[in-house]
Amino acid sequence: MTSVIIDHDVIGWAYRNMSKIKSQYNDVNIIGKNNSSEELMNNNISDLNIAKYCLKNNCDLLTADTKSYIDWFNAYTGIKKLMISKFDYWNEGQRPILLIQINDNKMNLELNPNVKILRSLDTAPPRFKNKIISMVNESLIQFPELSDDKITLGITHVNDGNATWEDSYKIRLNPRRLTYFTIGHELTHLLQFKGKLPMTEKSTDIFTLARSMLFLDEPPCYLKIPRKLQNYWEENSELIHKICKDSIEYRKNNRNYIQWAENAFAKLKINTK
Ligand SMILES: [Zn+2]
The missing domain is CATH 3.40.190 (D-Maltodextrin-Binding Protein; domain 2)
Known part of the structure; x- marks a missing residue:
């Protein structure tokens, strides 16, 4: 009907x-x-x-x-x-x-069985909780390497987000400043804890932006990005995603892949429409 x-x-x-x-x-x-x-x-x-x-x-x-x-x-x-x-x-x-x-395609609020939520998130207003759970579910699809890991999810109001590894993997997200980029960045930190990736913040940004276009919804915090490119981030997101992927390729044979990516951002012919 x-x-x-x-x-x-x-x-x-x-x-x-x-x-x-x-x-x-x-x-x-x-x-x-x-x-x-x-x-x-x-x-x-x-x-x-x-x-x-x-x-x-x-x-x-x-x-x-x-x-x-x-x-x-x-x-x-x-x-x-x-x-x-x-x-x-x-x-x-x-x-x-x-x-x-x-759209019927409602938020996916079915919590991933490997994700446990902390009290701080459980007792948060439903609009925060729903948004975080839905966006984390969507982001986790891009991280098959984490599919067998237990992740604990909570809220922070101190920064955009953080990731820790104590007894379990834990990420905390700021519901007021939530982006896919931040979620991707924190999930990339979890991969670092597994020993798979370099540990610096800049490299976290590169590996996040290279992983999926989903994470291109805001400029990163640590990489050096020209102001104009930040202002036209969305218009150039496919190029940025590609630079990050290329820089990871470059890393296979070279040491200065972060510098390589930052140079590529500086030289990028910025698309303004
Ligand atoms: Zn970080």
Whole structure:
């Protein structure tokens, strides 16, 4: 059963295009109209409640107004992806009809069985806890070498993150400054504890950035990166990822692979768009 909700502002369009809508959905709910479920009958239902309804009932939404849904998406942590596409153009209303789909691909909150969470994380607000668990799960996929290791996960507010190895591998992450890069950096430290990698912070950055594009979501802390490249990090992330991979190759026969990578960053023709 596929369902769609027609928002207030596009009802006029919907009546004229019902056959197109019905060719894609077998259940069409128009806000404030009799055929809709009770919650949607209220003409003054807020955008927030419409969005919540969509999430709960796995419905798509047709609307001309995206701003409020984006605000909602930003404020709500239970979903991973909001997709907006153009469904039609409404000539009389002079606006595009947008299709909003809240992705089924929800955050993966199923904790990896090798990961144990510390009290500091267990008692954290759910929005922190969910975000950390989901991002760590995703990051761990990139670290098959750790798949048999027990990892303890906690929270820190002192720095972006840290990794320790006492009785077990432990990483602590700062929920307010959480990026895939930081998680990758701390997981790379765990590989160092296993004796597989060089131990310096700069090398941790290189090995993290080389591992997967997932970890290119912010510039590293220790490597020397030109300011302009930091400002255009995302635009150049594939090139940066490649430089780091190449520098690890270079390391096989040379000693100064970190310097080699930093030189390559300094010389990189920066893509600004
Ligand atoms: Zn570090």
